[in-house]
Amino acid sequence: KSVIRKLWKGDVSARMLSVHLQRAQKNYVNMNKHRAVYGGRRKTQLRGRELLCEMKKQVHVRTLDGSEQPFSGLGWDRFVPTRPLEQLYQAQFSTCAVVASAGAILNSNLGKEIDSHDAVLRFNSAPTEGYEKDVGNKTTLRIINSQILAKPQHRFSTSSLYKDVVLLAWDPAPYTVNLHKWYQSPDYDLFRPYVEHRQRRPAQPFYILHPAFLWQMWDVIQGHTQEEIQPNPPSSGFIGIVLMLSLCEEVHVYEYIPSVRQTDLCHYHERYYDIACTLGAYHPLLYEKMLIQHMNIGSERDLKMNGKVTLSGFSTVNC
Ligand code: C5P
Incomplete structure (x- = not known):
């Protein structure tokens, strides 16, 4: 609990x-494992707008477009959506919600507020059915890791969770972003299910996030932190926050930084208890969350009572 209080600060x-x-x-x-080595300077004193500007400068949302080997040789320019993610929406969303899957969102009553945003981002296999009161029922985009595509238990090709939404998948590549090595040995094979899904549902916007984008985010987290962070990609939650910062004028993040409701319950939709889900083991979650706290423009009350952080979108800051 004292770690959570420190996170709030x-x-x-x-x-x-x-x-x-x-x-x-x-x-x-x-x-x-991914041979990540930070080569930049550490700017651990940055806060607020300065930090947001640093992020806007260093991190650029990017998806595989089939123009690079080995994907170009495999004809991937025909598999990726014709409309690039940057052109998917005519204008910026005014306000957006990012819904972390933490158990602490149970009994929050945040459903209505979440659904009132122009776009709602959810993660992996997090459902809305049965949890509407606390998490809402609108889903605009969903970020999924490669395990969702590769493990049969997730029923990726048939589950309604992955229909009628914009999908963005990711998998860790080497820090050097060697796409050949990545294609040969992803953490979980997302490439075959991706191509299959694209062929089955060509009209659904479904992208693979470029590993260069993931490691740019890692660089910013490490560059902002005095300690040596986990040399693994950021969590889906952090990836999603940065994505929405580039699509929305204002981003509201729910139960990423835990509220007073925090327990060891990993996900609101599963009876599995592990504090690592909230504070991180594989992902540099603790440091991700500190960085997000440093950019919060919302109230302390919203943070503690609602687990809510408010961030200005990249388009609204003058850097
Ligand atoms: O576990 P999963 O990655 O599907 O959860 C989605 C995201 O929600 C995580 O990547 C993490 O950023 C956030 N999360 C959290 N605390 C939890 C569970 C999830 O911050 N207890």
């Missing part, structure tokens, strides 16, 4: 975590 360290989570973090640092 935007001042956290791995030392505040349990021995178990600290050890997990160290193991990921030592393993460095």
